[in-house]
Amino acid sequence: MNSFENYITVSFEVNEKPVTVFTAPNRTLLDVLREDLGLVGVKHGCDDSNCGVCTVIVDGKATKSCCMLIGQAEGTKVTTIEGLEKDGVLHPLQKEFIEHFAIQCGYCTPGFILAAKALLDENPDPTEDEIREALHGNLCRCTGYKKIIEAIEAARDDMKAQA
Amino acid sequence: MIMKFEKYFRPESLQEAIDLMKEYKGEYKLLAGGTDVVIRLKAHALRVKTIIDISRVPELSGVRIEDGKLYVGANTRLMDLSKNPDVVNSEWEILAECAGHVSSTQVRNVATLAGNNVNASPSADTTPALLMCDAVVHIAGPDGKRDVAVDDFLLGPGKVDLKDGEIVVGFTFPKQKENSQAAYIKFAIRGDTDIAIVNAGARIGLGADGKVSDARLVLGAVAPRSIRMKEVEDFLIGKKATEAIIEEAAAMARDSITPITDQRATAEYRKQMAYVNLRNAMTEALKKLA
Numbered sequence: 001m002n003s004f005e006n007y008i009t010v011s012f013e014v015n016e017k018p019v020t021v022f023t024a025p026n027r028t029l030l031d032v033l034r035e036d037l038g039l040v041g042v043k044h045g046c047d048d049s050n051c052g053v054c055t056v057i058v059d060g061k062a063t064k065s066c067c068m069l070i071g072q073a074e075g076t077k078v079t080t081i082e083g084l085e086k087d088g089v090l091h092p093l094q095k096e097f098i099e100h101f102a103i104q105c106g107y108c109t110p111g112f113i114l115a116a117k118a119l120l121d122e123n124p125d126p127t128e129d130e131i132r133e134a135l136h137g138n139l140c141r142c143t144g145y146k147k148i149i150e151a152i153e154a155a156r157d158d159m160k161a162q163a
Numbered sequence: 164m165i166m167k168f169e170k171y172f173r174p175e176s177l178q179e180a181i182d183l184m185k186e187y188k189g190e191y192k193l194l195a196g197g198t199d200v201v202i203r204l205k206a207h208a209l210r211v212k213t214i215i216d217i218s219r220v221p222e223l224s225g226v227r228i229e230d231g232k233l234y235v236g237a238n239t240r241l242m243d244l245s246k247n248p249d250v251v252n253s254e255w256e257i258l259a260e261c262a263g264h265v266s267s268t269q270v271r272n273v274a275t276l277a278g279n280n281v282n283a284s285p286s287a288d289t290t291p292a293l294l295m296c297d298a299v300v301h302i303a304g305p306d307g308k309r310d311v312a313v314d315d316f317l318l319g320p321g322k323v324d325l326k327d328g329e330i331v332v333g334f335t336f337p338k339q340k341e342n343s344q345a346a347y348i349k350f351a352i353r354g355d356t357d358i359a360i361v362n363a364g365a366r367i368g369l370g371a372d373g374k375v376s377d378a379r380l381v382l383g384a385v386a387p388r389s390i391r392m393k394e395v396e397d398f399l400i401g402k403k404a405t406e407a408i409i410e411e412a413a414a415m416a417r418d419s420i421t422p423i424t425d426q427r428a429t430a431e432y433r434k435q436m437a438y439v440n441l442r443n444a445m446t447e448a449l450k451k452l453a
Binding site: 069 | 165166167168169170171173194197198201202204205206214216218242266267268269270272273354355356
């Protein structure tokens with residue numbers, strides 16, 4: 001048990017809102033997002049950065065939140081799946097994942113969507129190979145990935161048409 | 164599992180980091196990206212009381228070319244390194260290539276060059292690049308700074324020449340020989356996300372007479388650390404790199420190693436794959452030269 005004397009204060013931004021937590025340092029960003037901030041769209045999977053269900057975007061980069069200490073989040077901007085919908089309108093990725101039925105059990109979906117968002121934010125016109133490379137750190141045991149790739153390609157095209 | 168460490172510090176200067184390492188001597192672990200440290204803390208494979216997060220130490224960052232040498236700061240993220248225009252398409256391109264083979268996007272976004280090497284995993288992807296480029300490791304500590312050649316820095320699995328209180332600041336990659344090219348092959352079941360069964364790197368330089376003038380051959384995951392195949396290098400130098408000579412060199416490497424059997428592969432399989440992949444790496448380096 002960690003004494004409160006060792007607790008740290010961490011300030012960062014989550015989904016464009018400033019957050020400050022006072023916490024034991026031996027917790028991950030994932031722990032704090034889920035347990036303290038109620039952002040349970042971020043999933044807890046393998047716990048050792050293999051499966052990718054805990055993927056969030058930190059300062060524009062897809063990151064596995066299960067392997068990031070909460071102290072490492074100081075001063076960063078974090079985006080979780082809860083931050084994608086704007087004024088009741090789904091993000092093109094969310095919309096296309098539904099349209100293409102790129103979801104079966106749904107557990108890996110937030111991680112896939114955020115990994116894809118980080119890719120599209122950096123490279124608005126990725127090839128299928130580039131999409132697959134960006135998703136290499138995310139596992140899905142239901143879909144066989146094909147529908148996921150199709151959904152991301154469709155979202156890419158939607159976003160290009162909107163731009 | 165619950166991580167057991169108690170204290171967390173995030174120094175904002177190299178001096179502050181060195182002071183903290185002194186204060187918590189023997190009970191701290193440095194964390195740069197944390198992609199390995201955090202996993203080991205969770206698995207209780209690493210038992211320390213204090214974590215010193217060096218990710219915000221400005222002296223550890225920066226990539227630049229100075230006097231024909233490439234300098235890479237310890238905290239350089241592997242993703243940034245794999246895409247850095249000063250490294251890609253340079254004589255040190257192999258470093259960008261190897262950095263791009265480390266795990267997944269999410270891990271490369273966070274993991275650092277120093278972390279991947281100080282871990283001293285025998286299957287590390289960037290260590291072969293350091294060995295193929297004869298990199299120098301810059302170290303700072305309470306008694307000042309020192310430099311050590313990467314080949315002397317690596318001691319064994321998880322072990323490097325870094326004393327309690329010392330920290331890697333960066334790496335220098337010297338000018339590479341004219342007319343030389345390098346190639347790297349990671350042999351793993353699940354691609355880059357996986358840990359290599361064997362990895363092989365080859366840098367080959369050719370002289371004006373078309374004969375091998377420079378050779379640096381590296382095998383990973385076949386010994387307690389990534390190793391240079393120095394006898395094989397000596398064998399190659401001065402010879403014309405024909406298909407038969409390359410085959411012979413790869414066979415020499417295969418016969419000189421004594422890998423272990425583990426959950427990923429048997430020793431026999433590793434030997435055979437070392438042969439195949441080192442041969443292919445040499446062939447690829449020669450192809451780049453052609």
